[in-house]
Amino acid sequence: MISIGIDLGGTNIAVGAVDASGRIIASGSIKTRAERPYQSVVRDMAHAGLSVLKKAGIPLEEVRSIGVGIPGIAVKETGVVVFCTNLGWNNIPLRDELNRYIDKPVYIDNDATVAGYAESVAGVSAGTRSSVFLTLGTGVGGGIIIDGKPWSGPHGVASEIGHLTLVVDGEPCTCGKLGCLERYCSATAVGRIAIEVLKDHPESSLFALYKDSPSRINAKSVFDAARRGDTAALHAFDQYIKYLSLAINTIISFLDPEIIVLGGGVSRAGDFLLNAVREQLPKYLMFKSMPYSRIETAKLGSEAGIIGAAMLTS
């Protein structure tokens, strides 16, 4: 059987026809143009889905389901998208609207949950029964897999790991609260931490960049400088790894999954990131002498959204 997987983003909608093993048979992408009425966006999603089926030569009868990963919160029972901030969606009947075009079961879940599920089916966590996925990007998203299935909680708000408090009364978050984990563990946070450090380090190779265009002090420039041995960048990197290790300890102390998968922009640092986390993490663990969750980086990249959405079931 084939499923249609849709990765609904604020900028692009990626769509794929995916087989039962998580292999993408055909895929395509269109602009979201989120400023339009939701009906137009959903019509484009459906048409893009039908178009990849055609491209792959798959008749509609062979399609099991449509899965959608959304950057927000949905209610499983009703197929309604409750919040989707960067699309400006509130209480949108996504399932019913999609069913106007394609009469198949529609499953909707959060994009980070969907990406984590994809990794657990066809990626780095394949074969495990419990995993937590962290997207370390502009913000921090989370996906929880328990007993081989995505866990979104009875109210659909589970795995919002980016918005648990990491620092009491800390940095203001875009969500209106203080000290949220994503203020300290996102790619954005790497830049902020580095800018703080650079103020006192005129000798740093990043100091000129910081003075001229501080917006270019980001995860990539900081990690690159740290790799080159720049003292200030290494100091910022160490601070970031400490926060990330504290976040990982929260995941381990709470849920103790088999594996924790780091995804998103920061994870592109690969072994440089992993080695540092694996080295610092034990300092923050209670049971460091016992076996604990493996830490790995994501494998599927941008295709995870399509694959995981297609794998969703009731």
Place this chain on the structure above:
Amino acid sequence: MISIGIDLGGTNIAVGAVDASGRIIASGSIKTRAERPYQSVVRDMAHAGLSVLKKAGIPLEEVRSIGVGIPGIAVKETGVVVFCTNLGWNNIPLRDELNRYIDKPVYIDNDATVAGYAESVAGVSAGTRSSVFLTLGTGVGGGIIIDGKPWSGPHGVASEIGHLTLVVDGEPCTCGKLGCLERYCSATAVGRIAIEVLKDHPESSLFALYKDSPSRINAKSVFDAARRGDTAALHAFDQYIKYLSLAINTIISFLDPEIIVLGGGVSRAGDFLLNAVREQLPKYLMFKSMPYSRIETAKLGSEAGIIGAAMLTS
């Protein structure tokens, strides 16, 4: 069918014969005397189990299993207790040792997990499929129920909520780390927070007690003074409720259970505690306008340990 439930504590061992609905048919209690070799303690556990069966007139053939709640970490597959700090146990083959006396399946889990499971079967969270239990006592323990079953994680260290970091570089914890949640959310923490506050409040009704015997500044004396409207006690109480609300937000943002159950000594404050938590919590939640986890206090009290242990299955 009947199961034997054993609540193994550092001071007492409570044992009960429990029916399938979670009702205790007969029970008893003996001293642990943990300074003895573990073999003697386990022999006493087995004899106490056989003795409650006799008391209830239940033949061994009607017994399904023996369940044990331990103040530590066990590995399910092997029945070995890995850590049990206040009994001084390390790598104790509890299942095999119990089976020398009673040849029935033995299931072992953490005491807070077991108590949370009991509440979800026969207590305040009966009928729910997902819950998190917090024991707010000398320390803070946690129990996680997902899909109606206790979740202890593949390495057995899940739900150690007391040792996730609530305050970065905060108070030293007995576990050797800094800023653990239990330093801020336990009954012990209420006393510590109040003592800090009382230093600057000679007008408080608790000031004399604080000067003469600061060890008697505890959750009960502070909550009692707060109820009477003592300003310093109310200030300490508010600080405590803030930390507890942050901890509850972590649980909601992470796992989004149907219900969060507060147990342990602090929970005896009942509605005084609940009303304060329910009022402050929304400040720390991301999705406060959506339905979220109910917060309740535990119902089963000290019997939860026996009941939950008896309910354990593979």
